[in-house]
Amino acid sequence: MAAPYLRAAKTELDLGEDTRLQVGQQWDVEIRRALHQAGVGVARVCTDFLASTHVTDNELPAMIKAAEQGGLQLLWAYIPAAGWDQTPLKRLQAAHDEEAAR
Numbered sequence: 237m238a239a240p241y242l243r244a245a246k247t248e249l250d251l252g253e254d255t256r257l258q259v260g261q262q263w264d265v266e267i268r269r270a271l272h273q274a275g276v277g278v279a280r281v282c283t284d285f286l287a288s289t290h291v292t293d294n295e296l297p298a299m300i301k302a303a304e305q306g307g308l309q310l311l312w313a314y315i316p317a318a319g320w321d322q323t324p325l326k327r328l329q330a331a332h333d334e335e336a337a338r
Contacts, residue, residue: 264294271302279312 252270257263271277277299285291302308320326 268298271298276309280315281312282315
């Protein structure tokens with residue numbers, strides 16, 4: 237989802253994802269460490285994200301706490317927003333209400 241925005245980025249970005257976790261690493265410890273090191277966090281919010289007990293009990297509170305303490309700028313985007321408005325598709329009429337998709 238972020239790819240259209242990141243293509244134009246002028247700085248080097250290191251995107252941390254839970255797919256980087258290695259066998260034996262503790263999820264919560266690694267997530268908190270990554271949030272402590274990050275300047276910006278992006279939460280891609282969807283129904284599965286909000287339905288996950290692990291996310292709502294562990295990851296989301298850690299993100300909110302880091303943002304409230306000022307160490308993290310937390311940006312969140314509701315999915316299915318897909319960045320279509322950063323592509324040539326923006327010049328064509330969509331089959332759905334574009335405003336509802338923002």
